Amino acid sequence: DAGVTQSPTHLIKTRGQQVTLRCSPKSGHDTVSWYQQALGQGPQFIFQYYEEEERQRGNFPDRFSGHQFPNYSSELNVNALLLGDSALYLCASSFGEWGIDTQYFGPGTRLTVL
Amino acid sequence: KQEVTQIPAALSVPEGENLVLNCSFTDSAIYNLQWFRQDPGKGLTSLLLIQSSQREQTSGRLNASLDKSSGRSTLYIAASQPGDSATYLCAGARRGGATNKLIFGTGTLLAVQP
Numbered sequence: 001d002a003g004v005t006q007s008p009t010h011l012i013k014t015r016g017q018q019v020t021l022r023c024s025p026k027s028g029h030d031t032v033s034w035y036q037q038a039l040g041q042g043p044q045f046i047f048q049y050y051e052e053e054e055r056q057r058g059n060f061p062d063r064f065s066g067h068q069f070p071n072y073s074s075e076l077n078v079n080a081l082l083l084g085d086s087a088l089y090l091c092a093s094s095f096g097e098w099g100i101d102t103q104y105f106g107p108g109t110r111l112t113v114l
Numbered sequence: 115k116q117e118v119t120q121i122p123a124a125l126s127v128p129e130g131e132n133l134v135l136n137c138s139f140t141d142s143a144i145y146n147l148q149w150f151r152q153d154p155g156k157g158l159t160s161l162l163l164i165q166s167s168q169r170e171q172t173s174g175r176l177n178a179s180l181d182k183s184s185g186r187s188t189l190y191i192a193a194s195q196p197g198d199s200a201t202y203l204c205a206g207a208r209r210g211g212a213t214n215k216l217i218f219g220t221g222t223l224l225a226v227q228p
Contacts, residue, residue: 006157034214042118042203042218043158054214090157092216102148102217105158 002027004093004106012112013081021076021109022078025093032074033103034066035090043090078111086113115182118206120219125138127194128227135189135222136144137204144206148216149178152201194226 005024013019025032031050035043045058049068053079069075078085088110093101121136133135137147139169145166150158162178164187168181177190187204201223 004157035216035218041219042205043216045215045217047207048215058215081158088155092158100164102160104160105150106156 004104005114006091006109010110014114017081018079021089023091024073026104029093029095029111031094032068032071033092034076037088037090051086081113083113085112118217118219119187120222123128125224126225131194132192133194134203136189137175137219139185147206149189150203184219190206196226199226
């Protein structure tokens with residue numbers, strides 16, 4: 001059973017560019033959340049998708065957007081990249097709208113903005 | 115605003131020692147608390163999930179407790195091994211909106227010396 005997968009593993013972009021990160025949830029999971037983890041910090045919630053809809057956003061600007069597909073996979077898009085967007089981006093999946101079960105995290109995508 | 119605090123920020127112990135990591139949270143309305151392990155540059159591995167109706171969970175050498183009344187959780191690691199060296203993160207979740215949005219602490223960096 002494949003766990004949560006993310007692609008790419010690493011990414012280097014320059015300021016002002018746009019980036020798309022991808023996530024496939026664990027088999028049987030239908031809810032996907034995205035987190036940003038800056039160096040030395042705990043992950044910060046970006047947003048969550050359930051049934052192809054964004055359920056809630058964290059304190060992130062509109063430059064951060066996402067999408068969930070019918071197969072429950074998800075994309076995170078970041079426009080107009082800033083140096084401060086450099087971080088590890090983590091995707092987590094769980095089952096069900098109320099999410100009472102464990103969240104499973106992928107290995108992350110390391111984004112470096114130069 | 116819920117805040118999650120972890121103490122200590124870093125800990126170094128000799129192999130074989132029993133140790134306790136602490137997590138405190140300001141919002142007693144959480145419905146579960148999860149402990150994660152993170153190796154350098156990697157994603158998060160779920161260790162233990164404690165529902166609000168539970169007081170503790172055990173997995174092998176790990177035991178996590180939850181005291182909602184005091185807003186505290188502890189992770190107890192018995193007979194520590196060098197392979198336990200990692201950052202340990204606790205995260206709380208509460209109902210409402212993104213019902214399993216996790217609020218993370220900044221982690222405890224554990225080094226177990228052989």
